[in-house]
Amino acid sequence: MTRFDNLFQQGLAGFAAQGRMRACKQWHAAGPGLLQHPDTGAVLVDFSSNDYLGLRxxxxxxxxxxxxxxxxxxxxxxxxxxxxxxxxxxxxxxxxxxxxxxxxxxxxxxxxxxxxxxxxxxxxxxxxxxxxxxxxxxxxxxxxxxxxxxxxxxxxxxxxxxxxxxxxxxxxxxxxxxxxxxxxxxxxxxxxxxxxxxxxxxxxxxxxxxxxxxxxxxxxxxxxxxxxxxxxxxxxxxxxxxxxxxxxxxxxxxxxxxxxxxxxxxxxxxxxxxxxxxxxxxxxxxxxxxxxGMADQRAHVAGLASAFRQRMACAGLDVGLSATQIVPVVVGAEHTALALARLVEQAGFLAVAIRPPTVPPGGCRLRVVFHAHHTEAQMEGLAAAIIEGVGACAAEMKG
Ligand SMILES: Cc1ncc(COP(=O)(O)O)c(C=O)c1O
The missing domain is CATH 3.40.640.10 (Type I PLP-dependent aspartate aminotransferase-like (Major domain))
Structure with a gap:
């Protein structure tokens, strides 16, 4: 505690009021493409890091x-x-x-x-x-x-x-x-x-x-x-x-x-x-x-991303002009992106919500990233969790 902390607390309260507080979460590597919470032991499939080839x-x-x-x-x-x-x-x-x-x-x-x-x-x-x-x-x-x-x-x-x-x-x-x-x-x-x-x-x-x-x-x-x-x-x-x-x-x-x-x-x-x-x-x-020597891994990642884009498009979801391993699922409002990321996390997948100032206002999204370690079943599981989550968010807004 220093005599300046009060000032910092006031500054932080500004972020909290806007719902824009950032904080580091604890996760550790639990195997290729997996993250584990050190306290609860919950394991998530990582669809957020940029470890595209799984080399880390x-x-x-x-x-x-x-x-x-x-x-x-x-x-x-x-x-x-x-x-x-x-x-x-x-x-x-x-x-x-x-x-x-x-x-x-x-x-x-x-x-x-x-x-x-x-x-x-x-x-x-x-x-x-x-x-x-x-x-x-x-x-x-x-x-x-x-x-x-x-x-x-x-x-x-x-x-x-x-x-x-x-x-x-x-x-x-x-x-x-x-x-x-x-x-x-x-x-x-x-x-x-x-x-x-x-x-x-x-x-x-x-x-x-x-x-x-x-x-x-x-x-x-x-x-x-x-x-x-x-x-x-x-x-x-x-x-x-x-x-x-x-x-x-x-x-x-x-x-x-x-x-x-x-x-x-x-x-x-x-x-x-x-x-x-x-x-x-x-x-x-x-x-x-x-x-x-990693041409097969690159092709696998490209194939997963392309199949995922198709799943999203069939469900009427917006993936912008993605043409790579990075696929945004653009949902618009901040609270929708946050709620969706929470639902997807509960289903066992990490796909974090991206909000302003990183993206323009109204362009909030889940940024989904494909890695060489991902399986087709994991991609399908994530797609299903997102489609279900979007439905749940829409139903909540109506209700
Ligand atoms: C386009 C781009 N350039 C530069 C950086 C910064 O790279 P580093 O994480 O090595 O500092 C990033 C990382 O997020 C990025 O996305």
């Missing part, structure tokens, strides 16, 4: 992580610019660069950190070299970390309508300043599971001489040839995370050698942060060994 509990990853820790230490001690980089980290960065069809890569401690520091680093280039502020044009649905990067850069992004590339073209055409034009988007959108048209983005950004940055957090490992994602070298910079299909934590930026050397000198999340643990990087190295 793969023993090969933990063994390689241990081996790297035994060789180099459990921590890395300092920023790489202070104590240098082990050769295997350099080699890992080369593997990551070629995964994305780029010349070079730099590893960051998280995707949030990479996005939040890459945008100001690019904006600084504009100010330093062109003498004019950067012009940032972003898809409205980019991740919070990219918005944070814009705020840290002191640049207010111009936003194009979600995946509306004609709108992007128009906004870029209206810019005549000397500043570097930077386009921010994602190849797979985290809350909608739809894809961006990379080829078109490439063509538009080339026409307007704009620098294209694509966040591939939700494509890497799970989509594209051998899980390489959707960009295939067709962007100026790619951010991808280890925290989702790769089953670990951390992230990387892949780009040209010159861009990466610029980041070495300007990306504050790279310069002023201790390098990720060798334990974490060893696990990433093992995940990269596994990716090319």
């Amino acid at each position: 509990t793969n023993p090969l990853l933990s063994a390689r992580g241990m081996a790297w820790a035994q060789a180099e230490g459990s921590g890395s001690g300092a920023s790489r610019l202070v104590t240098g980089t082990p050769p295997q980290t350099m080699a890992l960065e080369q593997r990551l660069a070629s995964l994305k069809g780029m010349e070079a890569a730099r590893i960051f401690s998280s995707g949030w950190q990479a996005n939040a520091s890459v945008v100001p680093a690019l904006a600084r280039l504009s100010a330093q070299v062109t003498g004019a502020p950067a012009i940032i044009v972003a898809d409205r649905f980019i991740h919070a970390s990219l918005y944070h990067g814009c705020a840290a850069a002191g640049v207010r992004p111009k936003r194009f309508r979600h995946n509306d590339l004609a709108h992007l073209d128009t906004l870029l055409g209206q810019e005549s300043g000397d500043g570097l034009k930077i386009v921010l988007t994602e190849s797979v959108f985290s809350m909608d599971g739809d894809r961006a048209d990379i080829e078109q983005l490439r063509a538009i950004t080339l026409r307007h001489n704009a620098f294209l940055c694509v966040d591939e957090a939700h494509a890497t490992g799970i989509l594209g040839t051998q899980g390489k994602g959707l960009v295939n070298g067709q962007a100026d910079l790619v951010v991808a995370t280890f925290s989702k299909a790769l089953g670990g934590m951390g992230a990387f930026v892949a780009a040209s050698e010159a861009v990466c050397r610029w980041l070495d000198n300007t990306a504050s999340g790279f310069i002023y942060s201790t390098a990720p643990s060798p334990m974490v990087l060893g696990a990433v190295d093992a995940a990269l060994d596994l990716l090319p």
Whole structure:
């Protein structure tokens, strides 16, 4: 208890009054794709995490992580610019660069950190070299970390309508300043599971001489040839995370050698942060060994998601434009999404409700995510629980 707690309690009461209080729940891994409550022992099938390939509990990853820790230490001690980089980290960065069809890569401690520091680093280039502020044009649905990067850069992004590339073209055409034009988007959108048209983005950004940055957090490992994602070298910079299909934590930026050397000198999340643990990087190295051989798992996940979309559509439920392993079931109001998530949880499935500010008001949803460990029976069970739950919510509103 401190003398400031009263202030914090007042602030928290504001969230409670809006029904928007967030809190961490206790669950632990109870086997592949399963979560268990430590007190009640209740087991849920996990349809919420981003562990698309089920790699986070793969023993090969933990063994390689241990081996790297035994060789180099459990921590890395300092920023790489202070104590240098082990050769295997350099080699890992080369593997990551070629995964994305780029010349070079730099590893960051998280995707949030990479996005939040890459945008100001690019904006600084504009100010330093062109003498004019950067012009940032972003898809409205980019991740919070990219918005944070814009705020840290002191640049207010111009936003194009979600995946509306004609709108992007128009906004870029209206810019005549000397500043570097930077386009921010994602190849797979985290809350909608739809894809961006990379080829078109490439063509538009080339026409307007704009620098294209694509966040591939939700494509890497799970989509594209051998899980390489959707960009295939067709962007100026790619951010991808280890925290989702790769089953670990951390992230990387892949780009040209010159861009990466610029980041070495300007990306504050790279310069002023201790390098990720060798334990974490060893696990990433093992995940990269596994990716090319996981075509069956990727096809299984795609098949489950597609069958689930059909179940939802037959029941008249809205799954938006999902075309990936992420399938939103959009129900509209916050209280409906919360009630539905509770009913689904009682049926043994974790599919959390997503609400503003993560999605626009009125767009509340269950975000359903498919993993390689899921069975058809689990998918059918979840679909039935959602359809029944939606019926129960509707009946309650009528009654
Ligand atoms: C699109 C996108 N980018 C970046 C991040 C942040 O990645 P990390 O969890 O590694 O910080 C996320 C994670 O939620 C994401 O969905």
